[in-house]
Structures are given as structure tokens and as C-alpha cells.
Amino acid sequence: MARTLNIIGSGRVGRACARMWAQAGVFGIQDVLTRSRASAAEAVNFIGAGHAVGRLEEMRGADVWMIATRDDAIVPSCVTLAASGKVTPDDIVFHVSGATSSSDLRPVKEKGALIASVHPVKTFTDAGQAVESFPGTFCGAEGDAEALKVLRPAFERIGAKVFEIAPEMKPVYHAGGVFACNYLVALIEAALRAHEKAGIPRAASLAALEPLVRETVDAIFERGPARALTGPISRGDTATVARQLASVRAWDREMGELYRSLGLLAVALAEADRRFDARRAADLRAALVIPHGTRE
Numbered sequence: 001m002a003r004t005l006n007i008i009g010s011g012r013v014g015r016a017c018a019r020m021w022a023q024a025g026v027f028g029i030q031d032v033l034t035r036s037r038a039s040a041a042e043a044v045n046f047i048g049a050g051h052a053v054g055r056l057e058e059m060r061g062a063d064v065w066m067i068a069t070r071d072d073a074i075v076p077s078c079v080t081l082a083a084s085g086k087v088t089p090d091d092i093v094f095h096v097s098g099a100t101s102s103s104d105l106r107p108v109k110e111k112g113a114l115i116a117s118v119h120p121v122k123t124f125t126d127a128g129q130a131v132e133s134f135p136g137t138f139c140g141a142e143g144d145a146e147a148l149k150v151l152r153p154a155f156e157r158i159g160a161k162v163f164e165i166a167p168e169m170k171p172v173y174h175a176g177g178v179f180a181c182n183y184l185v186a187l188i189e190a191a192l193r194a195h196e197k198a199g200i201p202r203a204a205s206l207a208a209l210e211p212l213v214r215e216t217v218d219a220i221f222e223r224g225p226a227r228a229l230t231g232p233i234s235r236g237d238t239a240t241v242a243r244q245l246a247s248v249r250a251w252d253r254e255m256g257e258l259y260r261s262l263g264l265l266a267v268a269l270a271e272a273d274r275r276f277d278a279r280r281a282a283d284l285r286a287a288l289v290i291p292h293g294t295r296e
């Protein structure tokens with residue numbers, strides 16, 4: 001018989017995973033708790049299995065507990081779960097956050113539970129879409145070996161590619177995803193603002209940037225970041241870089257800082273790819289240094 005699963009927090013990630021597990025017969029979906037009984041009922045409807053509850057006291061015992069609340073609510077939810085007496089030794093309790101480690105679940109470990117974290121490297125904007133596109137998703141896992149013995153195959157059965165991650169590196173590991181996903185969005189916003197400053201309306205700018213961004217992203221995954229790099233830094237155009245930094249800073253100091261720090265990373269990438277020699281790299285770095293006394 002399939003192990004029973006209780007869910008605390010069933011938004012985009014919780015309900016998408018639960019639906020896939022229900023359909024694959026991996027877990028018997030049991031009780032689902034969110035902040036309101038109404039949203040728990042919605043989650044159960046989406047999952048196609050389980051029982052919506054409005055309070056932790058209403059939850060039955062289960063073999064596995066998934067905490068898929070927003071990150072800030074993981075520890076308080078775990079503290080309440082530990083105090084409830086619902087968790088029995090050898091139950092598995094796990095969360096799905098990339099930003100924090102399974103050690104956040106210490107309160108239930110003290111009650112004898114096995115703890116873990118399995119983080120899907122995926123953006124869940126909509127649970128329905130996530131179910132469709134989940135197969136092939138990489139998941140960073142860490143925690144008690146006995147818990148992972150159950151969770152790894154559970155995630156693999158719904159198409160995940162599970163890899164291990166050191167718990168103490170979770171915040172830095174998660175920053176990798178933030179850079180690639182969230183900050184890519186922020187970077188496009190920086191480009192739009194620069195175009196807007198130059199008199200190009202946002203809609204026209206988005207249309208102009210789309211092929212540029214798509215071709216760049218394709219090149220990164222076809223040839224690797226170093227080979228995909230084009231533009232003044234990759235050519236070693238020191239004077240252009242210095243002029244551009246000055247113009248961007250004159251327009252907006254924070255944008256200038258962004259230009260500068262990303263520029264230094266681009267220099268390192270181009271240098272490692274032997275686009276120019278160490279002397280040209282030093283010149284470029286010097287062009288990216290803000291003159292002393294002009295910082296705010």
C-alpha cells in the first residue's frame with residue numbers, strides 16, 4: 001500500500017506535486033491544511049484526492065508530511081506540528097524550499113521524525129502548467145538518508161532528476177537560481193529602463209529585445225556562457241566601456257553600479273575564454289573602476 005501523505009501549505013508547489021503523486025499512485029494523499037479551509041478545499045479539488053482541513057488538530061497521523069508553505073512559515077508550522085503530538089518516530093517530514101536547509105525541521109526531528117528537503121529547480125507560476133512541464137525538473141535534495149530513501153524515488157516517479165546538495169550551501173545554491181531566474185527578469189527591466197531613458201517606449205523596446213534575449217539564451221545553452229558573450233567587453237573595447245559606464249552613472253547611479261559589477265564578471269569570463277590578454281583585461285577592469293571620490 002502507498003504511504004500516506006499529509007500536506008501543510010498547498011499553493012503552487014504543494015498542489016502540483018500532490019496531484020502528480022496522486023495520479024502516479026506514489027502517495028495516498030490524506031489531509032491538506034492551508035491558511036483557510038476554502039483554499040484547502042480548492043487544493044484538494046485540484047489534486048483530485050485528499051481531505052481539506054482548517055486546523056492542524058484535525059489532521060490524522062501520516063507516514064510522510066510535506067511542508068510547502070511560503071519559506072517564512074516553515075519554522076512556525078514545524079514548531080506547531082512538533083507540539084501537536086501528531087508526528088510519531090520514523091515519520092518523514094520534508095519541505096521544498098531551496099533557500100533554507102532541512103535543519104529548519106529540527107523541532108520534529110527531536111520528536112523522532114526523519115527530516116529532509118527536496119527543492120525543485122523550477123519556477124511554479126501556475127500549478128496546472130507546472131504539472132505539465134514538471135518531468136525532467138532537477139531537484140536538490142538533502143537530509144536524513146532514511147528520509148531520502150523514500151523521497152528520492154517519490155520525486156523520480158513523477159519525472160524529477162534528483163541530485164544531492166550540501167545543507168550548509170543551500171542559501172548560495174539557491175542564489176544560483178535567483179541569479180538565473182529572478183535577476184534575469186530584473187536585468188531585462190534594467191534594459192527597458194535604459195531604452196526608456198533613450199526615448200524608446202517599453203513596448204517597442206520589448207519587441208526589439210526579444211530576439212536578442214532569445215538568441216543569447218540559446219547561445220548560452222548551445223555553446224556555454226563564455227562563447228555566448230558578445231559586445232564591447234568581449235572585444236576589449238576599453239574606451240567604449242569607460243564612456244558607457246560614465247553615461248549610465250550620470251543617468252542613474254544604481255544602474256551604474258549594476259553595469260560595473262556585471263561588467264567585471266564579463267571581463268573575467270572573456271579573459272578565461274582567451275578573448276584578450278591579461279594587459280587588456282587589466283585595462284578593462286580599470287575602465288570599470290569608479291574614480292575615487294565620486295562614489296556616493
Ligand SMILES: NC(=O)c1ccc[n+]([C@@H]2O[C@H](COP(=O)([O-])OP(=O)(O)OC[C@H]3O[C@@H](n4cnc5c(N)ncnc54)[C@H](OP(=O)(O)O)[C@@H]3O)[C@@H](O)[C@H]2O)c1
Nearest residue numbers: 009010011012013034035036039068069070073097123124
Ligand atoms: N513557486 C516556485 O517557483 C517555487 C519553486 C521551488 C520551490 N518553492 C518553494 O515551495 C514552497 C511553497 O511555495 P509556493 O510558491 O507553492 O507558495 P504559494 O503558492 O504562496 O503557497 C503557499 C501555501 O502555503 C499556505 N500557507 C501559508 N502559511 C501557512 C501556514 N502558516 N499554515 C498552513 N499553510 C500555510 C498558503 O495557504 P493559502 O492558500 O490559504 O494562502 C498556500 O496554500 C516555498 O518553500 C518555496 O520556497 C517554490
